Amino acid sequence: MVLANCRAQFTATDFDFIARILSRQIAKHVSLIELLSDPECRDEMLDHEALPKALLSQAGQVSVSQQLYFYVLARTVLRRQNIEDRELADYIASLLWQFSTTQRMHSPHEKLPHRFQYIVDMLEALTNASAAEAFLIRVHIGNYALFLSGMFQAWIERRQQRGAPDPSYYEEVGRSSFRLAATHKLAYELELAEVYTQLAQGFRNARLALNELAQTVWKPNQAPPFAL
Known part of the structure; x- marks a missing residue:
């Protein structure tokens, strides 16, 4: 099943990437502990415009999971269509991730x-x-x-x-x-x-x-x- 669970599968490397990119963009240091322990903080940080820009660079693409990659990019384009629901973004990100494997497209x-x-x-x-x-x-x-x-x-x-x-x-x-x-x-x-x-x-x-x-x-x- 395609589930709305990409955010639940982020890796330690993903959180390190988020903290590293956002610490360059905002005044305060982004705490890994805060990202790991506070879902609301995590979701707010995931909406920062610096993340899709970083992910679309070659350096960004190779250092994160597919779940983070697809979630951030899906969330970005969905919001431009006035679709603000994060669960829906999570579901579509999971769809993109799973259907990137051809076998899943047919079953x-x-x-x-x-x-x-x-x-x-x-x-x-x-x-x-x-x-x-x-x-x-x-x-x-x-x-x-x-x-x-x-x-x-x-x-x-x-x-x-x-x-x-x-x-x-x-x-x-x-x-x-x-x-x-x-x-x-x-x-x-x-x-x-x-x-x-x-x-x-x-x-x-x-x-x-x-x-x-x-x-x-x-x-x-x-x-x-x-x-x-």
Whole structure:
């Protein structure tokens, strides 16, 4: 499962990086103890504009975890789309981190046998799925639609010229999948119901934020890391 847990997986090196970068930018020394023990302080520090600038430099990229890298950059572009919820930023950062591994893009859950490449196949699988399986597949459809339309917009638009679905298709299927997933009891047990609801309501703005991020960290015309 993609969970909103990137911030919980920051490493000692990550905290050292944050303290080192921010101590150059603000009047007082940033305490590692404060970052480790005070979540509110940590979240406030993570919003400082110096962090994304440092992470986008070559030196910054090689010294931190993927969780920190994706969280800070996702949080930055989401705020430009007026999406301020940190849990949502954490979830999207986790999505980017997990989907950077191609295998995770094709599997709703490690315990399910399904391996999907097309959204239409995921939708078809719902017809014979149990309630729990349907929940996992719907979440995966939403994640998949957001990742593709967010990080590979140019690729989608090129394929659209040959009759493939356009960005509006991904938005609609993504919104509806997250909306249905948000009502399932597992969403509440996983404490993700609110995240799914926000994605259902604000899918377009989240996609636009990822479009901006893709322009920064991806080659704009790059195809997804799998063969179609």
